[in-house]
Amino acid sequence: MIFRKSFAIYGVTILLSLGVLAGCKTPSEYQKEADKVAYDIVTRKQMEALGRNEPFTIERPSDILRRRLLNEQNLMTTGPWSFGTDRLEQIPLWPDPNYPRQIKELDPIVELEGDKPIRLTLLDALQIGARNSFTYQGYKEDVFRAALNLDLNRNNFRDIFNQTVEQNIRSNTTGDRAVSQTDFSETTTWDRTLKNGTSVGAGLAVNLANLLTGNRDSSHGILADASISIPLLRGSGEYNPLNQNLIDAERNVIYQIWIFERNKVSFAVDIADAYLTVLQGLDRIDNAAGNYRRQSLNVRRARRLADAGQIDIIQVGQAVQSELSARNQWILAKQSYESSLDSFKVRLGLPADARIELDRDELSRLVEAAKGTLIQVGDSETASVDPNQAVVAADAPIELVEPSMAGAGRYEIDPDQAVRLALDHRLDLKQLQGKVYDAQREVVFRADRLRAGLDLLGTVSSGGTTSPTSEDTKLRLDKVTSYGLLSLDLPIERTAERNDYRNALIELESATRAVAIREDEIKVAVRGRLRTLLSSRESLQIQAKALEVAQNRVESANISLEAGRAQIRDILEAQDALVSAQNSLTTAVISYRINELRLQQDMDLLLVNEKGLWTEYNPEVTNEKQQ
Numbered sequence: 001m002i003f004r005k006s007f008a009i010y011g012v013t014i015l016l017s018l019g020v021l022a023g024c025k026t027p028s029e030y031q032k033e034a035d036k037v038a039y040d041i042v043t044r045k046q047m048e049a050l051g052r053n054e055p056f057t058i059e060r061p062s063d064i065l066r067r068r069l070l071n072e073q074n075l076m077t078t079g080p081w082s083f084g085t086d087r088l089e090q091i092p093l094w095p096d097p098n099y100p101r102q103i104k105e106l107d108p109i110v111e112l113e114g115d116k117p118i119r120l121t122l123l124d125a126l127q128i129g130a131r132n133s134f135t136y137q138g139y140k141e142d143v144f145r146a147a148l149n150l151d152l153n154r155n156n157f158r159d160i161f162n163q164t165v166e167q168n169i170r171s172n173t174t175g176d177r178a179v180s181q182t183d184f185s186e187t188t189t190w191d192r193t194l195k196n197g198t199s200v201g202a203g204l205a206v207n208l209a210n211l212l213t214g215n216r217d218s219s220h221g222i223l224a225d226a227s228i229s230i231p232l233l234r235g236s237g238e239y240n241p242l243n244q245n246l247i248d249a250e251r252n253v254i255y256q257i258w259i260f261e262r263n264k265v266s267f268a269v270d271i272a273d274a275y276l277t278v279l280q281g282l283d284r285i286d287n288a289a290g291n292y293r294r295q296s297l298n299v300r301r302a303r304r305l306a307d308a309g310q311i312d313i314i315q316v317g318q319a320v321q322s323e324l325s326a327r328n329q330w331i332l333a334k335q336s337y338e339s340s341l342d343s344f345k346v347r348l349g350l351p352a353d354a355r356i357e358l359d360r361d362e363l364s365r366l367v368e369a370a371k372g373t374l375i376q377v378g379d380s381e382t383a384s385v386d387p388n389q390a391v392v393a394a395d396a397p398i399e400l401v402e403p404s405m406a407g408a409g410r411y412e413i414d415p416d417q418a419v420r421l422a423l424d425h426r427l428d429l430k431q432l433q434g435k436v437y438d439a440q441r442e443v444v445f446r447a448d449r450l451r452a453g454l455d456l457l458g459t460v461s462s463g464g465t466t467s468p469t470s471e472d473t474k475l476r477l478d479k480v481t482s483y484g485l486l487s488l489d490l491p492i493e494r495t496a497e498r499n500d501y502r503n504a505l506i507e508l509e510s511a512t513r514a515v516a517i518r519e520d521e522i523k524v525a526v527r528g529r530l531r532t533l534l535s536s537r538e539s540l541q542i543q544a545k546a547l548e549v550a551q552n553r554v555e556s557a558n559i560s561l562e563a564g565r566a567q568i569r570d571i572l573e574a575q576d577a578l579v580s581a582q583n584s585l586t587t588a589v590i591s592y593r594i595n596e597l598r599l600q601q602d603m604d605l606l607l608v609n610e611k612g613l614w615t616e617y618n619p620e621v622t623n624e625k626q627q
Helices: 002-022 025-049 065-072 122-132 134-155 241-307 313-348 359-372 415-425 427-448 495-562 568-602 618-626
Strands: 119-121 161-171 179-193 198-210 219-230 357-358 454-464 481-489
Touching: 025 134, 025 241, 025 568, 065 122, 119 122, 122 241, 122 313, 134 241, 241 313, 241 357, 241 359, 241 427, 241 568, 313 568, 359 568, 415 495, 427 495, 481 618, 495 568
Parallel strands: 119 357
Antiparallel strands: 161 179, 179 198, 198 219, 219 454, 454 481
16 A cells, blocks of 8 residues: 555656656747847837837848858858858757858848859848847847846846756665665746845755665655745845846847947947048059059150250159059059958958959049139139239238138037037936946945844645655644744954945046046047048048149140140159049048948937938937927
8 A cells, every 4th residue: 555655656656757857948939039028128229228129130141142152252261160160060969950040031131143143232241240240249139238237137027937957876784684765856946036136936845765675665745835035134125135136137138239230320420431532542553554654655755855955864763763652552553452351351341352343433533522612713813813813912911810710610519519419318427427326226226234133934744755664644723843943144354345335435536537538538529530530521622622723734734834834743743642632522421421420420410220221310300399
């Protein structure tokens, strides 16, 4: 009878354990569960941090442009790791044969035609960078990891169930007769921690013991217990350690989202800067090539004039030297362009040896837009001279004209307004302000650790475990064992806690200073960026006029040389000045546009979506609201 009862308990316990084991998840299911939890957290925290939601994922398509270029352009690689984790050979005991899974890119930004070069516009580059850049992927993974960490801290306050099953076999041959027995035990526990520091728990243990020798006695036991721990002084209420960790994790997700938003903007502006820099390199090649051709023509002209006895051989040598210098500048311009293009490809996350071309019309459109709004030529004394205009006396006082807002671009707004916008919108400033609150919380927490510890503990249990020769145990609600403890830890030795509290006060001062420092940095950055915009606009005007002067100078020098009133040196100098003016004008146009974007970045008013595309700030809308 005893054996049947023991066997029944043993069987039920085994079935229960097998049922729980059968319910365990596979690694793939655990991954999907973690993904769902993290993405749900990011979605909720996006709304809290930004007031909007946008798609977010750390999964990258298996056929991103980088991999398609490696395949279709037959680029050099060192092995499967050059393509991605899905190409790696799975090692023994790999937990999930379907990881990483194949994800198809739903809307390829560009289509490849075999090994032909692909042409990228600026908008293409922004989107390709968001999908392919390793740096950009790291930004997203930082947010995802922060979400997982938050889930782990939240788990400390959930219902935690655990089950363990043990089967022991023991044998003793030291006596006159060998004695062998088995012990089987199964333990199920439940624990829960509340946010005020209280911990509660309960457990149920089943024990079955059998002798394998002698009379083969057996017995079973069952034990149920419950416990509670309540901090009454130190560690009670909101400022218990686990709750503080939870609050830190909650706020850290918001901080990471803010950091990600700023990184997106910085990444997009850097891409635009690098894109236009590459196009500027192409423009320099064209200018250098044009200068090289002109210098070659000068050499031919100088030799003809020297043969005719109109110039001496020294001037021929000067022309040859200028031709050699022009060739060198042309070669250097080509090499500089190729280097900047390689760097740009790597910035996008593409192979450096991929065959890629950029859309030269982007720079042309930028120059045309600048000519329509910012560049005013033909109004300078140096640009053109009216022969009927009275000549100003040489000793007449010279009045310097200060730079003005005449012809200013749309982003050259009032400095005070720009600073106010930046202080209201800068996410890094909000993060530092949040860190001040975090430091205040840390002060309160460390002050709490200085207090006396007073904890109330209580347990209650019924039943018990058995041995083969003892009687069975049962659960009896009328026969329980209870235990209570009131533990007092007097604040006598608190050296470590004292130092932690003092350090927390210092950290609060440091966090507060960091806010003030960042405010000053923002003011300096915004005001400086506005000054840079103004100087870039002035430079645009100057370089446009300088280009006009240089073109007229080259034309005049050619005419004078034909008339015998100039030397070859005059032609050479004029053409050098023309190349310099051409390059300087392109630099000024690009500099002004990039500084417009940088100003919006400095004010955190340039929005970049999940695709990498930006939405620029509209100053007119702000002015209408203020009116």
